[in-house]
Amino acid sequence: MTRFIFITGGVVSSLGKGLMAASLAALLQARGYKVRIRKFDPYLNVDPGTMSPYQHGEVYVTDDGAETDLDLGHYERFTGVPARQSDNITSGRIYRDIITKERRGDYLGATVQVIPHVTNEIKQFAQDDVEGLDFVLCEIGGTVGDIESLPFMEALRQLRNDLGRNRTCFVHLTLVPYIAAAGELKTKPTQHSVRDLTSLGIQPDVLVCRCDRPLPDGERAKIALFCNVPKHHVIPALDASSIYEVPIQYSAAGLDAAVLDSFDLPNAGMPDLRRWSDILDRLQNPEGEVTIGVVGKYVGLADAYKSLNEALVHGGIANRVKVNIRWIDAELFEKDAGDIALALEPMNAILVPGGFGERGSEGKIASVKFARERKVPYFGICLGMQMACIEGARNTAGIVGASTTEFGPTDEPVVGLITEWMTAEGLQKREAGGDLGGTMRLGAYEATLAGNSHVASVYGATAIQERHRHRYEVNVHYKPALEAGGMVFSGMSPDGALPEIVERPDHPWFIGVQFHPELKSKPFDPHPLFASFIEAAVKQSRLV
Template sequence: MKGKSSPKKFIFITGGVASSLGKGLAAASIAGLLERRGLKVNMLKMDPYINVDPGTMSPTQHGEVFVTDDGAETDLDLGHYERFTSLTLSRTSNFTTGQVYLQVIENEREGKYLGKTVQVVPHITEEIKRRIHIAAEDAEVLLGEIGGTVGDIESQPFVESIRQLAHDVGPENVLFIHLVLVPYLGAAGELKTKPAQHSVKELRSMGLFPQIIICRSDREIESSLVDKISLFCNVQKENVFQSIDVDTIYQVPLSLHAQGLDQRIANLLGIWAAAPKIDDLEKVVFNFKNPLRKVKIGIVGKYTELVESYKSLDEALNHAANSCQLELEPVYIDAEELEKGNDEVLSNVQGILVPGGFGQRGTEGKIAAIKYARENKLPFFGICLGMQLAMIEYARNIVGLETATSEEFGSGGDLVVHFMEGQSQEGSKGGSMRLGAYDCELLDGSYAKKVYGASIISERHRHRLEVNNIYASKISEAGMVISGINKELDLVEVVELSEHPHFIACQYHPEFKSRPYSAHPLFKAFIEKADQYGK
């Protein structure tokens, strides 16, 4: 930018017509391109729902909960933000209507408003703006995304807040980008721009005048339709861009860059910056389009009907496969089907992954899958609950503790897994687990240390149960190697089987730190061993 005295720039992204258009991917792509131009960016997701955070929401409804280093339970879009940039985000990068109202109500109870009537304007909007400015503190450019769809009643305070903010900091320092759907109607045999026009009309009625429109479509939008959108939405034609369905999400920033979006943004905001370095993303896309062969991975879980429940996990597997120039073929296996004895699917995969989760439903199916992987020397990778169940399976079938179980499933039997100190099933559910980054020390000579190439690692957690150290020594004596521990809390973090080609499990969630151009070592090692299986 034009020297240190340059004013801070703000880019706000809204969406219209329908939800799930890909605002998060568009925001992440733009941030990645601007960062690659040498700008210091930060990102913010503003969620209009009244939940304080997504930590208590069903993953089948909302998708996964993404955890930051500082222990915030956040929207899954923050995962996209980190994967498309070099950012390590924090709790200041995501806030909800619930958090805003909670803070304003607490302020009112403490008398901070000096007896005034507390209203949406100015009190709620001022709190929203305060949080936006906090997110922008250490950045030259802040990209803020408003969740939901323009016209939703719950998003109105956010739209009003960014309208006010543009007035506060000067309209020359703020850019509004609106993402719209341009659907194809099969009966008419053509793309329709009317939904986009109505969406922009709705936005303009609220005082926001978008300078850039990004059109989502499943096919190329012809020039005459771009002209129409430009005319009826009062946006220059060179400021109308297309976001067409692509084979991999990592093509999105390359597609937008090819259309000149990042340069147009720089021009509109008066930013001087170098051309972006996109070699790393180009290599990812090349490997995706030119795989040497497929690798078939079985993912055993409860939420098999929705990939969004395991979004970071799915991405981390793809990153690892891509780094080996392989095509990932995920096989989502319903754990409850395995409980019925329908385990034929396990013989058709090259590796088994048991991810994290909560509750007893499906756990016996997951244990059956772990037993199959252990006995058949099939590459296995367990995460969080997956590690706990691996310990339970080993305790039952090798150590001889037939009643081995987890305290999460009841208080009877040998509680190989129990609630951490200060944790229980009762009490507050939101933000009350062990959350965020913790150090782990890896055992000398272990497979885990070989994979990481380091003795001390830091990984993100989200759990309230742990391996019971009373049983850990018995399980270790029987042959399972405890290869990673948190010394500060004396917690088992990583276990492995040395006589197995690849049997490793961890208490933390490594998927949160994987990047497309830097695959996580645990996922990469798993994919490499799976690719070798049966050869």
């Protein structure tokens, strides 16, 4: 019998609902339960694929090609359970599907309304594809009181009635702010948030209270009294030194025990947290440190590269070193070439991540050239691989006008739009003037690695599967010229049509990949490319 945990937030956004959901799922896993986490997003976009990283952060891509909220990255990193299409739904997708059905006549002339049609779709989504699971955790985006989230709240209220209290639990995350002038934590915002939630017909079973200092016993009792929950179901959530400390903190505070108690399930004993204790020990007791320069386009918002940030940390965990990340705006290198050496010389390694558009591209190319000439470890991801190929074409293969059609017409399209590729469903075709949303090469694809290549030794395999999100690809027709300039195409699609990985054998560590390896990295299972990259940075640090 699958049980459902509904996670809501109140008072303010950015309290960490996604991190709390991921941590709770990890704790339930550590008690031997099978879990899955889902995200309900109230916005009207069908998915975040066309949203600016500055507004929404990164787009997290699943194996089956869904463009989803970045919280699904937390879910995977904390549980190891691969996310899929059925784990993220938006209001836009729900309304699109309902309107499509209405136009087809599926409702047989009925008046289509929020209740029951929209709420039924939400309820169906929550309950689909749950066979064999003990718990499904459903996080609702936004905060209580948002107009756009009301259909979701109503659907969850109905689900409690449909399934019963023994199969549903509501966990509400709120803020308990400290008022310096008064010298105390204030519980009133939490009380108001719970009142708003109960006005929608939902009584929370567990309250998680974000605060920047310990929650006194008196305030905890006050919250329990006014919010109608048992005192031991009021869980303090203090700031942590690392997100990977959060499961340990929540366990010590009794979050998983309170949730199990709300289901009348046994909660004696403690979860097995040895995995998380080891991760925390490696983070808190490093044996060295390295500095990685990330030359990107969206460096003004850390969430734009959330999975990348975490994958670099995971590489540090694998090598037991602290990873200092320096976010560098690629545009800076386009104004003054002297800035390149000034910014990059202190770096033990350089990484150019994915991105879209021409802005900052010449700065990225200049960073590739610096790393190649100075023998500094270089890692290019997606656009970072394409920039490496353009730099190689210009400076080692003699193709001075090398560029990409993404930035406009060019006589030397070393990188061009993918017009067709093979999937499990058959041949996929795209046109330059088509829709942007959901039309990229998305999801997991296989690649074949050259047996004597650097990447084959890193992976310990010659057949891999990695997640993609891109419209443009290195033009395979330029392969001979680039290889003549010292670059090796060490990974290709199984049919040999699409370049997947390039490297330079004459360089200590120079790898470019068309896919996004950061999406599959986990703290307890660091991605081999990031583990190897940080290892190379450690070696570089010893040469300085």
